[in-house]
């Protein structure tokens with residue numbers, strides 16, 4: 001065999017380490033093992049009834065063809081309406097573009113901003129795909145260490161220190177994955193000002209918006225009007241498998257984003273777009289709010305329980321469905337701990353290796369995407385595992 | 391306003407010219423005008439009933455979460471089964487990866503093969519997104535003139551002449567868009583041999599497979615086993631708006647494609663994957679075959695009718711639903727002709743400008759994605775337009 005050579009980026013892009021754990025978890029389950037899944041980054045609820053029903057109706061009505069690249073006009077309006085009614089914010093529907101998930105939006109945003117060889121600031125720890133979206137367009141991911149001192153958020157000060165003339169963009173997430181922490185209004189304003197001053201694009205991933213358990217988080221559309229804001233129907237709206245998201249871009253950039261989307265995607269899923277219209281009905285929003293309440297209760301149970309086991313979780317993770325724990329007082333290597341927890345305690349979690357470059361061996365991510373009974377079971381299993389002397 | 395600079399590729403990627411015509415067509419229709427649409431690259435049939443029903447059932451059963459990046463195992467098996475039962479070909483299901491449309495597959499294929507600065511051979515005329523997929527990864531699209539002499543297909547001879555040490559890949563389409571012509575078995579074998587000799591990747595876009603009106607076309611999986619084969623549920627299977635396709639890659643490359651897909655897409659649409667399982671039932675295949683027969687009848691009507699009007703359509707376009715006409719004996723500029731046909735005859739077609747660099751002003755693409763009565767109406771309108779003295 002002599003296959004042609006693969007691109008350099010094919011070698012630079014890493015698979016997720018959690019995949020090996022997932023495969024092993026499935027193997028254990030296939031043999032009758034019982035695993036508590038705390039490694040999974042999606043809500044454990046299926047898409048809400050009214051949204052599924054709207055999807056079924058769209059199919060029955062034959063809404064199965066391509067749509068305009070920018071998305072169904074009614075859906076763009078509905079999202080603008082949501083910014084208005086939920087957050088009191090005015091966002092022109094013309095600036096809202098429908099994408100295949102936040103994933104698609106992040107590809108477009110980075111393709112729009114980052115030339116090969118330029119660098120992109122990414123908070124470390126952060127969402128692991130971001131560095132690979134940067135690799136896709138041959139820009140250079142630049143990990144910027146963030147820690148509990150800034151709520152794991154990239155601050156204007158950290159960004160100013162890390163950027164240089166080759167910096168094309170910075171990508172932040174609020175609420176963030178894996179830490180569940182929020183960017184403050186001051187952070188967003190400061191990053192926007194830095195971006196303007198240094199001609200650096202700001203991409204704010206708000207995919208976990210809606211899933212927050214304190215005050216409403218600061219919104220990028222309000223505090224960083226030039227930012228590319230990425231969002232999705234995956235998490236709060238519970239539509240992961242439908243592959244639907246959106247982005248808000250400065251109006252000057254709408255035609256640019258649109259031509260990229262025309263080429264890369266043709267359009268986002270048509271049944272999904274019709275179904276998503278139902279996300280903004282009172283009935284659906286009620287369901288989403290009750291699910292949010294369930295996540296809050298889980299967090300309120302899990303956070304002190306893990307702390308009592310010796311997991312160090314700084315600050316107050318106020319959003320998403322993740323807790324990011326420092327395990328350095330419990331073990332030398334979080335990857336081995338994750339393996340042991342899976343093999344010996346039947347608890348699946350994600351090692352820091354997937355999220356950070358700085359101290360991966362010190363961290364584990366717990367997702368509370370399973371119900372409180374199962375979380376309690378996991379806590380008991382972990383307690384017993386430590387008691388048995390790991 | 392001082393937005394940060396856009397990437398160079400943002401400037402290089404062009405929007406489709408047909409978009410302006412489409413917008414104008416909609417304007418005319420909004421004012422009560424009647425337009426025959428021959429510019430649209432998707433079947434005019436909604437997704438077949440059994441497939442829509444399977445989608446509805448998937449939603450009712452709550453199949454709404456993420457799937458493994460490589461796709462639903464049963465769907466990968468079903469596609470392998472289709473290669474076997476329809477074409478007598480053995481393709482390992484493990485080499486079949488489910489993507490968000492052929493579009494997603496083409497992004498993955500080029501990201502896997504083309505480093506910045508390397509070039510990719512693209513037949514000219516060809517599918518316009520291809521050069522922009524190449525631009526996305528900052529490789530250099532290299533247009534290779536193809537004409538009626540080779541059935542508008544890139545031949546091993548043309549490719550050997552056009553490639554150099556910086557050539558990373560070649561992308562061909564069979565049946566092709568905009569020409570509807572097929573690559574022969576000898577072409578595929580020759581291109582595969584050239585690729586092996588010169589270490590150049592071969593990407594074969596078979597999205598219009600199934601929509602052919604003569605003998606079965608040569609299959610890349612049979613004649614070019616190292617090729618990346620791109621396919622889709624969009625055209626023959628009538629699922630454009632669902633955003634679902636697949637790729638077949640050499641087994642060594644499965645893990646590479648899979649990690650790219652994990653990052654770029656997470657997974658392809660879940661309801662779509664469940665629905666697509668129904669594409670391989672006898673009932674659904676019967677519908678697809680009767681639609682294929684309708685396309686054949688349209689082609690058999692339209693081809694001689696356009697020729698009798700003075701459109702020069704060489705060869706025998708044996709697939710897809712396009713006819714690509716040389717209009718140089720009818721006008722100086724096909725773009726103006728397309729505008730005039732829209733404004734004065736109420737017929738929308740796509741100018742060559744979207745498909746080629748060499749002689750765009752000499753070509754028009756006609757899509758027979760509307761029924762024979764409407765095609766006949768279009769032919770009459772064009773006849774009258776020419777008779778009135780254009």
Ligand SMILES: Cc1ncc(COP(=O)(O)O)c(C=O)c1O
Pocket residue numbers: 041100101102103104127173176177205207231232233234240243244245655656
């Ligand atoms: C921070 C973050 N951004 C983006 C995504 C992509 O999600 P999707 O493409 O489903 O919208 C995810 C998924 O887990 C995520 O955690």
Ligand SMILES: Cc1ncc(COP(=O)(O)O)c(C=O)c1O
Pocket residue numbers: 265266431490491492493494517563566567595597621622623624630633634635
């Ligand atoms: C030749 C060709 N390739 C790929 C595509 C992309 O189609 P999809 O992403 O819907 O599978 C198209 C769509 O028209 C096409 O004509």
